[in-house]
Structures are given as C-alpha cells and as structure tokens.
Amino acid sequence: MRCRTRIRNLAAALCLGVAGSVFSALPEQTFSDSGPEPMLSQVFAYIEQNRLDAALGQTDKLLKSYPNFRLGHLIKGDILLARSRPLVTLGNAANAPDGKLDDLREEATARLKAYRVKPPTDYVPRYLLQMHPEQKYAVVVDTQKARLYLYRNVEGRPRFVADYYISHGKAGTDKVREGDKKTPIGVYHVTASLPRQKLTDFYGSGAFPISYPNEWDKRQGRNGHGIWLHGTPSDTFSRPPKASDGCVVLANQDLDALAKNLQVGTTPVIISNSIEWLSLDDWQAERTSLSRSIEEWRRDWESLDTDKYLNHYSKHFQAGNHTLEQWSAQKRHVNAGKQWIKVGAANISMFRNPGKDEMVVVTFDQDYRSSNLSNIMKKRQYWMKEDGAWKIIYEGGA
Amino acid sequence: MAIIVDPARFLLECQTIQTPMAEKYNIMTPSRFPALPRAFITLICVGLLALAPAASQADTLQEANRLLKQGQLGPALEKADQALAAKPKDAQARFLKGLILTEMNRHNEAIAVFTRLTEDYPELPEPYNNLAVLYAQQRQFEKAKNALEMAIRTHPSYATAHENLGDIYARMASQAYDKALQIDSSNASAQSKLALIRDLMTVSARPATLASRSTTGKVQPPSSPPPTSKAEVVPVSKPEPIPVAKSEATPAVQPAEPKPAQTTEGKPEGSAKQEVEKAIRDWAAAWSGKNVKAYLAAYATDFKTPGGEPRNTWEAERTRRIDKPDPIQISIEKLQVSVEGDQATAKFRQYYKSGKYKSSATKTMLMTRQGGKWLILQEQVSN
Numbered sequence: 001m002r003c004r005t006r007i008r009n010l011a012a013a014l015c016l017g018v019a020g021s022v023f024s025a026l027p028e029q030t031f032s033d034s035g036p037e038p039m040l041s042q043v044f045a046y047i048e049q050n051r052l053d054a055a056l057g058q059t060d061k062l063l064k065s066y067p068n069f070r071l072g073h074l075i076k077g078d079i080l081l082a083r084s085r086p087l088v089t090l091g092n093a094a095n096a097p098d099g100k101l102d103d104l105r106e107e108a109t110a111r112l113k114a115y116r117v118k119p120p121t122d123y124v125p126r127y128l129l130q131m132h133p134e135q136k137y138a139v140v141v142d143t144q145k146a147r148l149y150l151y152r153n154v155e156g157r158p159r160f161v162a163d164y165y166i167s168h169g170k171a172g173t174d175k176v177r178e179g180d181k182k183t184p185i186g187v188y189h190v191t192a193s194l195p196r197q198k199l200t201d202f203y204g205s206g207a208f209p210i211s212y213p214n215e216w217d218k219r220q221g222r223n224g225h226g227i228w229l230h231g232t233p234s235d236t237f238s239r240p241p242k243a244s245d246g247c248v249v250l251a252n253q254d255l256d257a258l259a260k261n262l263q264v265g266t267t268p269v270i271i272s273n274s275i276e277w278l279s280l281d282d283w284q285a286e287r288t289s290l291s292r293s294i295e296e297w298r299r300d301w302e303s304l305d306t307d308k309y310l311n312h313y314s315k316h317f318q319a320g321n322h323t324l325e326q327w328s329a330q331k332r333h334v335n336a337g338k339q340w341i342k343v344g345a346a347n348i349s350m351f352r353n354p355g356k357d358e359m360v361v362v363t364f365d366q367d368y369r370s371s372n373l374s375n376i377m378k379k380r381q382y383w384m385k386e387d388g389a390w391k392i393i394y395e396g397g398a
Numbered sequence: 399m400a401i402i403v404d405p406a407r408f409l410l411e412c413q414t415i416q417t418p419m420a421e422k423y424n425i426m427t428p429s430r431f432p433a434l435p436r437a438f439i440t441l442i443c444v445g446l447l448a449l450a451p452a453a454s455q456a457d458t459l460q461e462a463n464r465l466l467k468q469g470q471l472g473p474a475l476e477k478a479d480q481a482l483a484a485k486p487k488d489a490q491a492r493f494l495k496g497l498i499l500t501e502m503n504r505h506n507e508a509i510a511v512f513t514r515l516t517e518d519y520p521e522l523p524e525p526y527n528n529l530a531v532l533y534a535q536q537r538q539f540e541k542a543k544n545a546l547e548m549a550i551r552t553h554p555s556y557a558t559a560h561e562n563l564g565d566i567y568a569r570m571a572s573q574a575y576d577k578a579l580q581i582d583s584s585n586a587s588a589q590s591k592l593a594l595i596r597d598l599m600t601v602s603a604r605p606a607t608l609a610s611r612s613t614t615g616k617v618q619p620p621s622s623p624p625p626t627s628k629a630e631v632v633p634v635s636k637p638e639p640i641p642v643a644k645s646e647a648t649p650a651v652q653p654a655e656p657k658p659a660q661t662t663e664g665k666p667e668g669s670a671k672q673e674v675e676k677a678i679r680d681w682a683a684a685w686s687g688k689n690v691k692a693y694l695a696a697y698a699t700d701f702k703t704p705g706g707e708p709r710n711t712w713e714a715e716r717t718r719r720i721d722k723p724d725p726i727q728i729s730i731e732k733l734q735v736s737v738e739g740d741q742a743t744a745k746f747r748q749y750y751k752s753g754k755y756k757s758s759a760t761k762t763m764l765m766t767r768q769g770g771k772w773l774i775l776q777e778q779v780s781n
C-alpha cells in the first residue's frame with residue numbers, strides 16, 4: 001500500500017496536552033485500570049508512532065473486551081480508512097448523523113485526559129471534609145472531566161478507590177427546572193436502589209436515585225426530580241459525555257462495581273462541575289476550622305446564653321417558614337424556661353457544596369436533653385462563611 | 399481488456415462499453431482508461447504462455463467469451479464446460495467459468511472455481527483478485543483482504559489489487575463506522591466499486607507489446623473526487639537504505655500516453671525495452687517474494703555497490719535485510735525505460751513497505767545486457 005498516513009493528526013486533533021496541571025507533578029497512580037482507557041491510550045500511542053498495524057490489533061483487542069464500545073469502532077474505522085485515504089480528524093465517516101461524531105470525539109478526549117491526568121493520592125476533593133463512620137464510601141462527580149470518583153472512608157479521611165467515565169445532562173449542569181436536561185450541582189445522597197428487573201433496558205444494570213432537590217435547592221426554587229445514577233442500554237457500552245436528561249450514567253460494568261459500595265440513605269453523592277482538590281494539609285485546616293465552629297455552636301447552646309448561641313446564625317438564616325427574627329424569638333422563649341441543656345452531636349459529616357459559595361452541608365445525630373424536654377434527631381445544617389466566620393444559614397431535620 | 403467497476407454490473411468490458419452505459423455506471427471509457435495495468439501485461443507474457451490452450455480449445459473459449467459478453471450466460475457456461483470436458487485443468491477455461499458463474503450470481507460456485515485456481519496456480523494474481531471481489535460482495539471483508547494481499551504478494555505492483563485493497567479497507571472502515579454511529583450505510587457502501595479481472599483469457603490473443611504505462615484501473619464514485627493528497631512518509635526505523643521521501647501522491651488514473659500497441663511490435667528497441675521492464679519487475683517480485691537468490695541474480699557481477707563496499711559484504715547485508723520476518727511489499731509506478739545498445743536506464747517510483755516501515759523513492763537503475771539478460775549495474779535513489 002502506498003502510505004498516506006495522516007492519522008497521526010488524530011492525536012493532535014484531540015488536544016491532549018496535559019502540562020501545567022496540578023496533577024502532572026505527582027506521579028503516583030490513583031486511577032482505576034478496569035475500564036477501556038488503558039487499551040484506548042495504547043491505541044493512540046501506536047497511532048502517534050505511526051504503527052497502524054499495531055494500532056489496529058490493539059483496537060481489535062479493545063473491541064473484543066468491549067464489543068459495544070462505539071468509540072472503539074470509530075477508531076477502528078479510522079485506522080482502516082487510513083489505508084486507502086488520508087484522514088483529516090478523528091472520525092472520518094462520511095455519512096454520520098449530525099453531532100454524533102462530535103459526541104464520540106468528546107468521549108475520546110474525556111477518557112484519554114482522565115487516563116493521562118490522574119488525581120494525586122495525597123490530594124483529596126475539597127468537598128469530602130468529613131465522612132461519618134457509617135458512610136463507608138463517598139461518590140464525587142466531575143462533570144467537566146466526565147468522571148466519577150469513588151472514595152473509601154478511612155477514619156473520616158477519604159481514600160481513593162476507583163474512577164469511572166460518566167455521562168451527564170445534554171444541556172450541562174446547574175439544574176434549575178424540571179425538564180431542563182441539566183445535571184444538578186450539589187451535595188446529595190443515594191435515596192434508593194432500583195434493580196434491573198424493575199427498569200427498562202434503557203437504564204441498564206440498575207439505578208440509584210439521589211436526593212435532588214435538597215434543602216438548599218428547594219430554597220433556591222429549583223425543582224424537578226428523578227436524578228439517578230444508572231447504567232446503559234444493553235447495546236451500548238457508554239454514552240457521550242453530555243447525553244442524559246440530567247442523570248449520571250455509567251457503563252453497566254462500572255455501575256455494578258460501584259453498586260457494591262453504595263448504601264441507600266447514607267452514601268453521599270457530590271456533583272461538581274470541576275472538582276477542587278486540596279492537599280491534605282489544607283483539607284485538614286478547613287475541616288478543623290469548621291469543626292471548631294460547630295463545637296462552639298453546641299457549647300453556646302448548652303450555655304443558655306441565647307445571644308451567644310444566636311450569634312452562630314446568619315442574618316440570611318431560614319428554616320422552613322422561620323426567618324432569623326422568628327427563630328430568635330422562639331429560641332429566647334424556649335431557653336427562658338430551661339434550667340439546663342445538654343446537646344450531643346455525634347456521627348458528624350461535613351460536605352462542602354461545590355461552587356463559588358463557601359457552604360458546607362453538615363449532618364449529625366443530635367442528642368438533646370434539657371430540664372423539661374429530651375429529643376434525639378438527625379439534624380442537617382448548611383453553614384456558610386460570612387466575613388471570615390462560619391454561620392448557619394439553614395437548619396432542620398434530616 | 400476489462401476492468402470491471404460496478405459490483406452490480408461488473409462484467410462490462412471497457413472496450414465494448416457504449417457511452418450511455420459508461421455514463422450511467424460511471425465506468426471509464428476507453429479515452430479515460432486506455433491501457434491495461436502494466437503488471438497485468440507482464441503477467442500474461444511471463445506466466446501464461448505455458449498455459450496457452452490448443453487452437454480448437456481456444457476457439458471454444460473465444461466463443462464462450464463472446465457469449466458472455468452478449469449476456470448469453472447459459473450458452474456461455476455450456477461452452478466453457480465443453481472446453482473443460484476436453485481439458486479439465488485448463489486455467490483459462492476455469493477462469494472464464496468463474497466469471498460466467500459470477501455473472502449468473504452463482505457466487506458460491508464462482509468462489510469455488512477461483513479458490514481452486516489459486517490453489518493450482520498460486521502465482522496468478524487474477525483469481526485472488528476475483529475471489530476478493532466475490533468475498534466483498536458477501537461482506538466477508540477479512541477474506542477479501544487476505545485474498546488481495548495474496549495477489550499483491552505474488553505481484554507487488556499489481557495496481558488493480560492495490561486499488562481493490564484500498565476499497566476493501568474503506569468498506570471495512572464503513573462497517574466499523576456504522577457500528578460506531580449506530581447507522582446502516584450498507585446501501586451506500588455497496589455503491590463503491592471493486593474491479594473484477596477478466597483478462598486471464600483475453601490476453602492470449604493479444605500481442606504482449608503494449609506500451610509501458612502504469613495505469614491503475616480505478617474509477618472514482620461520483621461522490622468522492624480522486625485523492626490529491628500528499629503522501630507523508632516518516633520512517634520509524636531505517637530497515638532499508640531508502641531516503642525519507644515526500645511525494646505527491648500519484649492520481650489514481652494516469653493520463654495515457656497515446657502509444658498504439660502495434661507500433662512497437664517486433665521492433666528491436668521495443669522488445670529490448672520490454673525485456674528491461676520485465677527485468678525490473680522480476681527484480682521487484684524477487685525482492686517482495688523474499689527470493690534472495692533471484693534478487694541478487696538481478697545484479698550484474700560488476701554491479702557498483704552503493705557504498706563501494708565489496709560485493710559479498712553488500713550481498714550479506716541485502717540477504718540479512720530481505721530475510722527479516724516481516725513481509726515486504728514493493729510497488730513500482732511510472733516505469734520509464736530507455737535503451738541504448740546493451741545499456742539501458744530504468745527510472746521508476748518505488749513504494750516499499752515492510753512491517754511498520756513504509757517509504758517511497760524514485761529509483762534510477764543503470765542496466766546492462768550480459769549473456770542475453772538485463773542486469774543491474776548501478777542503483778541510484780533520489781526523491
């Protein structure tokens with residue numbers, strides 16, 4: 001064959017430069033090798049070396065492992081086509097329906113970037129400030145990277161376990177309205193487990209609804225429902241990065257692996273546009289500062305010094321229909337009738353809300369005892385940093 | 399001669415195509431597609447003389463061929479069978495029968511005929527090529543590819559097989575794209591073309607004296623213009639002493655040099671020229687066939703080695719390189735020969751491929767006639 005190999009442009013077309021990232025400095029490997037990325041990366045390495053026979057062989061291997069991996073078929077088509085004509089880009093199918101090639105190109109970029117740019121082991125997602133002992137795992141989603149990261153709770157500290165390629169909403173993130181085809185950004189948890197038998201093939205091997213809209217979403221007037229983590233149809237290994245109506249979609253094998261670690265009602269699922277990573281030192285500092293504020297709030301409540309106690313609440317505080325004023329009046333009234341109060345706060349979890357607001361969702365088991373009333377409840381507070389101090393902006397039962 | 403281009407109607411012969419038909423199927427008319435692929439001519443001269451049938455046999459076959467052209471397939475098959483009854487092993491009769499069965503859409507039988515031909519005459523590229531066309535119609539592209547690679551292996555400069563192989567790759571690509579995009583474009587891809595060869599039999603009647611041309615019998619589908627790309631050749635390693643070359647890709651269809659076959663026939667220059675061309679092609683075939691002995695025998699005893707090294711050093715180096723495990727493919731295009739007495743110059747474009755390495759270069763061979771053979775005296779490489 002005459003050689004007309006322009007296929008090397010492919011790699012360039014994907015813009016896979018990774019320099020300058022905070023990750024690249026840290027060589028330790030923390031990614032999961034269970035998916036197609038290692039083989040996919042090898043295919044592209046062969047293409048860059050102009051070894052098309054090896055690239056084709058590797059692609060065939062890839063497709064043997066993942067027969068419904070559409071991106072793999074696309075690359076196979078390119079490698080074959082390169083034998084008869086020069087290639088211009090990744091995906092040279094002449095009769096492709098609108099957008100489908102771009103979808104697959106985005107998937108290629110997302111997968112290869114995630115494989116080549118790995119989160120370092122001694123950095124943690126800023127959101128996982130504290131997991132409570134029953135939360136064995138936490139899920140963090142990075143929609144821009146099309147990646148889901150699974151962390152294990154090792155004495156309150158997150159340790160990386162695995163990461164998976166995911167798809168999110170067609171229209172992106174920051175869900176506001178029902179039907180806007182967006183994925184919500186925020187701190188949620190798994191609320192149910194729907195087995196394959198109860199679902200159509202579209203959802204693949206299972207589904208895990210999450211708690212959108214949460215208290216903060218409702219307060220912001222966001223609506224909609226039915227945001228799930230779920231699998232893919234049986235003829236589809238994976239979907240493009242932006243494909244769902246707002247759900248987070250995983251390959252079935254990945255969903256199955258993830259499902260083993262999900263606890264209904266417990267496992268946090270934090271969805272972000274782009275994960276912020278903290279060094280363990282910075283993470284520890286943030287966690288200590290908030291823990292101290294929570295502890296002060298608890299002690300000030302016990303002290304019966306109601307002004308000091310109310311000082312922990314933001315002027316924008318709202319709980320149900322209560323404004324700060326009404327809340328303050330009620331607390332003053334209640335506290336006036338007490339001789340003593342004991343407040344226990346156990347199993348505290350603290351998850352920072354993704355986004356520019358400095359807000360943390362705090363959940364704990366509250367054991368309230370007083371001279372005339374005792375109550376045990378699960379409590380949730382949203383703490384927000386105002387003028388350098390942590391203040392409560394929402395409080396209620398969880 | 400015939401290069402057949404439309405899978406649905408492939409058994410059309412260029413020389414007999416009427417203009418309306420040619421337009422309808424976008425088949426090349428004689429003016430656009432004037433000559434046989436050079437490799438094919440060589441094949442005929444060299445390979446098939448031994449197979450030439452006796453006169454009465456030839457008549458029967460010509461009759462069968464005439465009937466085939468007229469579309470009288472039943473009678474054509476009868477004639478072919480008649481010829482085969484007399485000479486069951488006759489290559490041309492079997493080849494013709496394969497063509498007739500192909501046109502009758504009895505593809506499995508046609509495949510059987512061509513398969514046995516490849517077994518009995520593995521050195522002939524045409525049965526492989528036609529086998530590939532049939533496999534391609536059944537969407538057995540892997541088999542088609544293998545058959546074409548066999549054709550190319552025996553005849554590295556066989557343009558039709560190269561073009562067909564390119565087409566097979568394009569179809570395999572299309573299949574992969576369909577899976578990627580969840581669409582079915584099999585109808586669209588069926589419109590692309592593969593060239594079926596039906597020349598095995600017509601050649602014996604033709605004087606093997608056509609002018610030197612390297613035409614590839616490729617017809618572009620209406621949707622895709624001929625490639626005008628640049629071929630970039632970047633060696634990964636340097637297994638062969640061929641310089642890195644950047645070349646303008648050769649258009650699939652070369653404009654023809656209007657050189658009537660008869661004018662060169664019988665003239666000494668003409669035949670000397672053909673002898674040189676044959677020597678060059680034999681040299682290429684020996685190289686790609688890894689026939690080290692034949693390859694080295696193509697060089698004169700007083701061959702000027704490229705680095706001035708002793709002949710045996712040079713031979714040892716060449717042997718080592720040719721004996722490497724990777725298959726070698728050599729294609730030659732634009733072969734031009736000029737002869738002056740016992741000296742000749744052959745200039746051509748050489749495409750080399752072995753394993754992951756590919757290159758192309760322009761070669762100029764200084765040839766000398768010694769003991770009735772044209773041998774290589776000097777070999778020059780340029781871009």
